[in-house]
Amino acid sequence: MQNELTHEDSTFINFRHYKFADSGSHAFRWVDIKRLRLPAESVEDRALLATLIAHEQFRDDYAGGGVQPEGLRHGPYWLSAMAPEVYESVGRETSDRILREWANQFGDAPAALAADLERAVFERLAAAExxxxxxxxxxxxxxxxxxxHTEFHEFVLIDRSAGQITLLVAADD
Structure with missing residues (x-):
């Protein structure tokens, strides 16, 4: 089923590209979003998670090396530690709260960053089934x-109406 998830596109939001009022540790935070097309047939969520974990786009250490099709790492973890069971279902309010607290942990994000996060992150969270x-x-x-990584937050968003599964990672290093 790995070939049935098709990578559509990616978005990378680097906090370093926004003007903050102070110099703090804003420059080392980022959000990486990978969108993949769901398979044509209906598949239950745990099977989709397993398919995502098997996909080459999942082999990313999020430390500058990018996707490595033969890689053994996913974020801070060994790829072998990843399984559908390590993901917990959470509601919109919980995912929204975690990411907003992370994004604003050093004060409110600049307006341009807040707008980009709203469009790329929070609207997707709201749309996910x-x-x-x-x-x-x-x-x-x-x-x-x-x-x-100082903090590493990972979410998988399933939006069947849009035919997408999204891997969203927000981290600082």
């Missing part, structure tokens, strides 16, 4: 240099 949040897997699941 199902949202899954990657649980903390613990240091035992970290790959050899997996502790580089």
């Amino acid at each position: 199902r949202t899954y949040h990657l649980r903390e897997l613990g240091e035992e699941s970290f790959h050899d240099w997996g502790g580089v």
Whole structure:
């Protein structure tokens, strides 16, 4: 089924490209969004999560190397630690709260960044029929240099009406 998810496009929002009132640690935060087309046949959520994990776009360490089709890492974790069971279903309010608190942890985001986040992140969260949040897997699941992210938030958004599954990662390093 891996070939049945087709990568459509990606968006990368780098906080470094926005003017903040202070210099704080804003420059090392970003959001990476990968959108994939759902398979034509109806598949239950856990099977979709397994298909996403098997997809080459999932093999990204989010530390500058980009997608590595033969990679063994996903974010701070070994790819082998990833399974549908490590994702928990969360409501819109929970996912929205987690990401807004993360984005505004050092004060309100500049207007241009807030607008870009609203369009690329929060509107997608609101449209998703199902949202899954990657649980903390613990240091035992970290790959050899997996502790580089200060915070790592990952969501999988399933929007069957749009025919998309979205992998959304918000992190700072």
